[in-house]
Amino acid sequence: MTKSELIAQIANGNPHLYQRDVERIVTNIFEEISKALGKGDRVELRGFGAFSVKHRDSRVGRNPRTGASVAVAEKAVPYFKTGKQLRDQLNG
């Protein structure tokens, strides 16, 4: 399923909404989550899962081709933890 399929699906089930508005809603949801993560905030959607930002320390990496050491700077990476309810549903 892609974002546009998701939008079409919701628009079909809600004929009182303009497809354009559904598109804005869906875009807005993912934009708000991205924005929060950019600020270092956590987004928790009970039952579905939680998005958070994890810190990675700087480390010495290696170029796998040459074996040369390269410094990798510290950084932050997105992380998603599946909610309990969804995890159980997947194995239900």
Next chain:
Amino acid sequence: MSETITRAQLAEAIYQEVGLSRNESADLLELVLKELTQALLKGETVKISSFGSFSVRQKGQRVGRNPKTGDEVPILPRKVLVFRPSQLLKARIRQGFAERRQPGADSQAKPAAAS
């Protein structure tokens, strides 16, 4: 200080953006999550451009250990949900992090905040 965003704030953002009622905004957020969940339960991969993709991965059986007693316990085959963030989302988070570490390009001497 890092905050936790929940359904309430996301629904509020929809309300501000689209001008549906607060109730309907909350219902639509729920509907989006429900559609995502249903697609994933069917085993579909969900791709949200510029955000990331969700997919279901089948894990085989393996031997685990009870960390308290050291006993071997089989971990049964199961399905797990994997989220792969897009390059754009990763870049955004990395950039936001760098800016919090060094507000302003020329204040490099500022010590890094304890995390």
